[in-house]
Amino acid sequence: MTAKVAHKIVLHFPQQTWDRPIVCMLAKEFDLCFSISKAEITHEEEGLVVLDLSGAESEYKRGIKFLKEQGVRVEPLERDVTRVEAKCTHCGACLAVCPTEALDVDRETWLVSFDPGKCVACELCIAACPPRAMQTAL
Amino acid sequence: MSVKRTVAEINERIRKGQAVVMTAEEVARLVKEKGTRKAAAEVDVVTTGTFGPMCSSGAIINTGHTKPRIKMKKAWFNDVEAYCGLAAVDCYLGATELPESDPENRVYPGAFPYGGAHVIQELVAGKEVRFRAIAYGTDCYPRKEIETTVSLKTVNEAYLFNPRNCYQNYNCAVNLSDRTIYTYMGVLKPNLGNANYCSAGVLSPLLKDPLYRTIGIGTRIFLGGGVGYVVGPGTQHNPEVRRLPSGVPAGGAGTLAVTGDLRGMSPEFVVGVSFTGYGVSLAVGLGVPIPVLDEEVMRHAALGDEDLVTQVIDYSHDYPEMVARSLGEVSYAQLRSGSVQIQGREVPTVSLSSLPKARKIAARLKEWIGAGDFLLSEPAATLPGPGSGIAIKALHERARKH
Numbered sequence: 409m410t411a412k413v414a415h416k417i418v419l420h421f422p423q424q425t426w427d428r429p430i431v432c433m434l435a436k437e438f439d440l441c442f443s444i445s446k447a448e449i450t451h452e453e454e455g456l457v458v459l460d461l462s463g464a465e466s467e468y469k470r471g472i473k474f475l476k477e478q479g480v481r482v483e484p485l486e487r488d489v490t491r492v493e494a495k496c497t498h499c500g501a502c503l504a505v506c507p508t509e510a511l512d513v514d515r516e517t518w519l520v521s522f523d524p525g526k527c528v529a530c531e532l533c534i535a536a537c538p539p540r541a542m543q544t545a546l
Numbered sequence: 547m548s549v550k551r552t553v554a555e556i557n558e559r560i561r562k563g564q565a566v567v568m569t570a571e572e573v574a575r576l577v578k579e580k581g582t583r584k585a586a587a588e589v590d591v592v593t594t595g596t597f598g599p600m601c602s603s604g605a606i607i608n609t610g611h612t613k614p615r616i617k618m619k620k621a622w623f624n625d626v627e628a629y630c631g632l633a634a635v636d637c638y639l640g641a642t643e644l645p646e647s648d649p650e651n652r653v654y655p656g657a658f659p660y661g662g663a664h665v666i667q668e669l670v671a672g673k674e675v676r677f678r679a680i681a682y683g684t685d686c687y688p689r690k691e692i693e694t695t696v697s698l699k700t701v702n703e704a705y706l707f708n709p710r711n712c713y714q715n716y717n718c719a720v721n722l723s724d725r726t727i728y729t730y731m732g733v734l735k736p737n738l739g740n741a742n743y744c745s746a747g748v749l750s751p752l753l754k755d756p757l758y759r760t761i762g763i764g765t766r767i768f769l770g771g772g773v774g775y776v777v778g779p780g781t782q783h784n785p786e787v788r789r790l791p792s793g794v795p796a797g798g799a800g801t802l803a804v805t806g807d808l809r810g811m812s813p814e815f816v817v818g819v820s821f822t823g824y825g826v827s828l829a830v831g832l833g834v835p836i837p838v839l840d841e842e843v844m845r846h847a848a849l850g851d852e853d854l855v856t857q858v859i860d861y862s863h864d865y866p867e868m869v870a871r872s873l874g875e876v877s878y879a880q881l882r883s884g885s886v887q888i889q890g891r892e893v894p895t896v897s898l899s900s901l902p903k904a905r906k907i908a909a910r911l912k913e914w915i916g917a918g919d920f921l922l923s924e925p926a927a928t929l930p931g932p933g934s935g936i937a938i939k940a941l942h943e944r945a946r947k948h
Contacts (some may be wrong), residue, residue, distance in 0.1 A: 480578040487886040497597065497817055497829060497900045501732045503776035515884070518901035533902070535734045538599060538829065540659065 409480035414462035416445075418529055430478050431457065437469040439463055446528045448507055455461035458485060458528040488544070491522045491530050502542060505532035521543030549586040549840055553924040555592045556837050560918055567835075567915045569748040569908040570749050570847055572820040577848035584784075586689020591915055591922065594754050594847075595768070595833035595907030596746040598899030599731065600818050602710035602781060603641040603828040605808060606665050607883035608702040609677065611635055615686035617868035623665045623696070630679075634687055638707070639665060641818075641828035655728040655823030663828035664818030666706070669698055670770065675789035704808040706770060706816070710780035712832050713855055715753035718743040718876060718895075722887060723862035732898055734861055737807035741858065741886055741893045747851045747878035751834035752802070754847045755934065757795045758785070760836050762925025766805065768833035768911045771922070775805025776834075779929045781811040784938040792849060796875060797857045800929060804832065817909070831908040835915060837922050851878035858888055868940065 423431070434440040440463035446456045457497070459467065486535050498520045502511045510526035511533060522542075533542040559565040566589050568576065573592050577585045589851035607628070609621075617634040620627060625645040628637040643662035650656050668675055674695040683690045698704055719731035719742045727734050731742045747753070755761045765776040780801030787799045808816075815831030838844050857872035864871050876886045881895045930936040 497819075499598070499829075499900040499901040500897040501742070504735065504742060504894070505733055515882070518905075520895075532733075535655070535657070535822040538732075538821060539817055539826070540820055 409534060410464045412462065412464045413468050415468075416458070416460050416485040417507045418483045418485055419455075419457040419459065419475065420483070421457065422479050423454065424521050425455065425479055426442040428479060430475065431459070432497075433474065434461065434471045438474065440467060440471045446508060448530075456530055458492055471532065476516060483529070488524060489527050489531060489544075490524070490543055496520065497539050497541075499538065501538055502533040505536045507532070521532045522524045528542065547811050548766045549583070549838070549844075551590065551839050553837050553839075553922050557921045559590055560915055563916075563918055564913060564915050567591045567593060570594045570754050570913055571905070571907070571908070572747055573848045574850040578850075580826065582841050582848065585848060586838055588840045589838050592754065592836040592838060592847040593846070593908045593915070594746075594749050594751040594836065595831070595835060595904040595911065596750050596899060597710060597744075597815065597831040597907060598744050598829060598904035599730070599821070600708060600711040600798070600829040601642050601827045602863045603706065603708035603830055604705065605639045605669070605704055606707045607637055607639060607704045608933070609635045609637070609696055610700065610702050611688055612692050614689045614706065615687045616679060616681045616689035616692055618679040619681045619685060621677070623677055624660075624668070624675045626660070626665050628662075630850045639828055641666065642827060651823060654907065656814050656825075658820045658824060659827050660675050660820075661818065661826030663826050664674040666808070666828060667813050667816050667818040669704065670808055675724040676715055677884075687802060695948050698809055699890045704832075704943045705805055706774065706808060707777075707805045707829065709803050709889040710782060711804050711830055712751055712780070712799045712802040712834075713745075713798055714750075714756070715795050715798050715854075716799060717857050717865075718881065718883045718886075719865070720858055720873065720893065721862045725861050728821070729861050730821055730827065731823045731861060732896065732900070733822065736755045736823070738888055738893045740896050741881070741888065742896045742898055743856065743878075743881050744898040746901060747854055747882070748849070748912045749831065749901070749904045749908050750854075752800050753794060753854055754844070754849065755834070755836050756789070756846055758790070758929040759843060760839065760925070761834055762928040764923055765805075765834065766906055766920070766923040768914075769804055769806035769811070769837075770808075770831055771812030772806055772810025772904065773803050774832075777803040777805050778938075779803065782938050783930065783936060785929070789932065790855065792803060792851075792853060793846065794849060794854055794859065795856055797872075815903070826897065831903055833911045835920070835922055851882055854878045857882075858886070858887045870893055
């Protein structure tokens with residue numbers, strides 16, 4: 409009996425993988441359980457999926473290997489986006505691109521808030537932030 | 547009896563600590579509650595504020611003479627070139643200037659992480675920056691090269707001189723094309739994905755004095771956290787635009803040229819910013835006090851976001867191609883609500899100017915005046931207004947004459 413594992417991961421699908429049913433193969437071939445918390449086509453025409461993936465450790469490893477063989481870039485969600493508070497001017501330019509409302513504005517104070525719990529690390533805010541307050545912690 | 551005040555009378559009240567000062571947001575509420583006449587009778591000064599990217603900015607710096615002397619031909623601050631076509635050690639560091647090593651948009655969209663604006667912010671923050679200059683050498687200025695560090699402590703003069711700041715009103719930018727575009731108005735998603743606007747609306751200085759009755763040449767202002775002055779109409783000052791019956795321009799109109807000593811400023815209100823795919827700009831905090839000379843001044847100063855409008859402009863084709871077309875007129879109240887209707891679609895709105903900072907500036911100015919530290923100035927001359935015949939021109943290419 410192998411140990412069970414569960415991880416939150418970010419998958420980046422290059423354009424040429426659009427027509428292939430890759431994620432469902434994780435369940436069919438490797439008996440992995442997935443729960444998609446975010447899926448979108450980014451402005452660079454890349455598919456982005458954030459999911460919780462769980463199953464037997466050995467199958468999980470095989471599943472990740474399979475993804476990489478398909479050309480999918482796999483990253484742990486822990487590759488977090490952070491905000492340098494002192495740099496943020498609370499303009500709100502980031503709100504245009506944040507897909508999950510991790511960046512939000514209070515319509516009374518007009519202060520922009522950042523909730524790392526809602527962030528799916530798509531990183532679109534990094535390029536959209538004029539004072540470059542949004543950064544990735546590598 | 548109608549209200550009449552002079553700037554001198556208001557200053558006398560400021561000196562005595564008796565002046566009643568309110569921000570433009572506060573008087574907008576007051577006028578709704580009590581009416582223009584009562585509000586004009588009660589309030590002496592209305593403070594405004596704005597904080598946003600203002601590309602046409604830069605610093606004039608006199609580095610001090612070297613021994614032996616040099617007449618700088620080219621100079622760089624942290625590898626960002628400053629213009630040296632002035633006297634020996636005077637130069638102008640433009641906010642949007644990039645280091646020569648910046649790849650610009652060769653890898654599209656470029657990141658533009660650093661430029662003149664960032665150098666200016668670092669100087670204001672008290673940091674030392676690397677300075678290098680070269681020259682051809684003359685009998686009176688023999689030196690040909692220098693490399694050292696400078697800071698606001700070491701240089702003689704260092705002041706912001708911004709040829710065009712504080713746009714009276716500004717476009718709301720959208721993208722009608724099917725690809726993401728990267729503009730000075732931020733990232734615009736395809737097919738009307740977002741609508742980006744850039745005005746403090748109810749707090750915006752020139753929207754609150756739309757006919758330039760009180761703001762003119764010589765007006766003392768809040769600039770970058772310190773004290774500055776209006777030098778004149780800014781470049782592209784364009785007062786002859788369509789106006790609402792209230793006198794407020796329905797689109798971009800007046801601008802201000804401003805100046806102020808970098809030494810009194812704060813990196814909180816002078817911020818280098820990077821627009822992906824576009825370049826570098828300087829976000830400037832600017833606030834103007836409006837003396838309530840009469841009821842008309844108060845009526846204008848108290849206009850709310852619902853009374854102020856702008857035009858929705860397509861930045862994928864119309865703006866770059868100089869096509870004068872508005873996709874619609876929207877009020878700042880609508881823009882502030884989070885979405886607007888454009889071509890039958892609900893489009894999320896995004897502000898590029900910071901309202902929290904604009905509020906801080908208007909509040910700071912109110913404190914300064916309340917404490918008697920900041921007196922108002924009567925303009926030495928007024929700015930060209932509607933009827934002046936001053937209108938912005940495009941550059942039309944002409945065949946070369948032989």
